[in-house]
Amino acid sequence: MRNRLPSADPLLRLQASITARDDQLLGWLYDHGVLTTDQIATALFPSLDFAQRRLRRLTVLRAVDRFRPNKADGGSYPYHYVLDQLGYDHVHAQRGLGAPRRDQARRRKQSLTRRPDLPHLLGGNQVFIDLAAHARIHLNNHLDRWQPAAAFHDPGVFYREGGNPEMMVHGPTGLPRPDGAGVWTEHGRSVPFFIEYDTGLERLDILTEKIAKYERVYAMSTWAWPVLFHLPSARRETNLHHRLAEARPRAVIATTTAGLRTALGASPAEQVWQLIGRSAGRHRLIDLPYTDPHHDDEYDNAPYSDHEDARSHQQLDL
Incomplete structure (x- = not known):
């Protein structure tokens, strides 16, 4: 029976596929909390479709997470993107900040989803x-x-x-x-x-x-x-x-x-x-x-x- 190679570290896998544009986006989410799909596409991508594909990939990599608030009159708003825990790990590593709290992403997402303003x-x-x-x-x-x-x-x-x-x-x-x-x-x-x-x-x-x-x-x-x-x-x-x-x-x-x-x-x-x-x-x-x-x-x-x-x-x- 072959020895199975150890699985790649999730943070290393993320960092191996990150682009300069991803870096900018993750930094923005770290500093400013939340951005919608449309905002991210408008600022950083040539098209909404291109942005959506990249955001799906970053979500799979656990760099970002998302939520979709409900409208009072029915339906829901566009996806709102926040940092996932690996996103915090990456930004902290890039900025030399030391390791973040293990529950930092969860706590901030809860704060943002409940934020009245x-x-x-x-x-x-x-x-x-x-x-x-x-x-x-x-x-x-x-x-x-x-x-x-x-x-x-x-x-x-x-x-x-x-x-x-x-x-x-x-x-x-x-x-x-x-x-x-x-x-x-x-x-x-x-x-x-x-x-x-x-x-x-x-x-x-x-x-x-x-x-x-x-x-x-x-x-x-x-x-x-x-x-x-x-x-x-x-x-x-x-x-x-x-x-x-x-x-x-x-x-x-x-x-x-x-x-x-x-x-x-x-x-x-x-x-x-x-x-x-x-x-x-x-x-x-x-x-x-x-x-x-x-x-x-x-x-x-x-x-x-x-x-x-x-x-x-x-x-x-x-």
């Missing part, structure tokens, strides 16, 4: 997915960074040398908790930004309170990124601008709407952002003002102040 999480992720999709078909456009909300929950995360040390003790209640942050690059020039994704279910007061927290960051720090509010409707946008007309926030706050983007077929990179407290007109993401010498050094940007300083930009009639 899952549409909000998916909506915020969609803004970045749309940027990634735009970059995939536009030469010299890149989504260079996509940070999750969790990256901004620790006290002191907004503090930088030269800022007010009180930022270290304000914690998450006194400073903002963005839904995400990113860096968008076009033809060698990049802009950092925060995202606030609004479903329209919160009172406008909640949005103005969020803006007040960004104002606090602006006043206490040496840097300022544009804060992008993605709103559901033109009416919601008009009401927010009207609410803040007299306040004229010093922080750079820009808005767009799902309705406008759908009507124009426009990605978040395009001319869809209206600055609060400025004259009418919309701007491309890459043209929004910011102040951040650290960012300019990291991305080899010409400082924004070389062509128009963000902190004086508020005084200009755009």
Whole structure:
């Protein structure tokens, strides 16, 4: 009787078949929790069919798992993909994080499937997915960074040398908790930004309170990124601008709407952002003002102040 060869280690089998695109997807699921089939296909694949075939393969390899929430009025939503345990093993190995908990995938899947604000999480992720999709078909456009909300929950995360040390003790209640942050690059020039994704279910007061927290960051720090509010409707946008007309926030706050983007077929990179407290007109993401010498050094940007300083930009009639 022949000696049977030992079966291949599942993680080694996964790593032997992984592609660079798979690596990116697994990293996104690790950082951002959940993405739908359509989101994954839009951002990373040439077609939905191609994406579905690859996702089935990754599911068989136990890199990803999936669930399908039921709709209140019957039927179900598309598949929602999360990391399976081998996916966690792979990402931890790639990032040098040490072994994950043995039940990490199960616990996170349970958390996501029970999450009452899952549409909000998916909506915020969609803004970045749309940027990634735009970059995939536009030469010299890149989504260079996509940070999750969790990256901004620790006290002191907004503090930088030269800022007010009180930022270290304000914690998450006194400073903002963005839904995400990113860096968008076009033809060698990049802009950092925060995202606030609004479903329209919160009172406008909640949005103005969020803006007040960004104002606090602006006043206490040496840097300022544009804060992008993605709103559901033109009416919601008009009401927010009207609410803040007299306040004229010093922080750079820009808005767009799902309705406008759908009507124009426009990605978040395009001319869809209206600055609060400025004259009418919309701007491309890459043209929004910011102040951040650290960012300019990291991305080899010409400082924004070389062509128009963000902190004086508020005084200009755009």
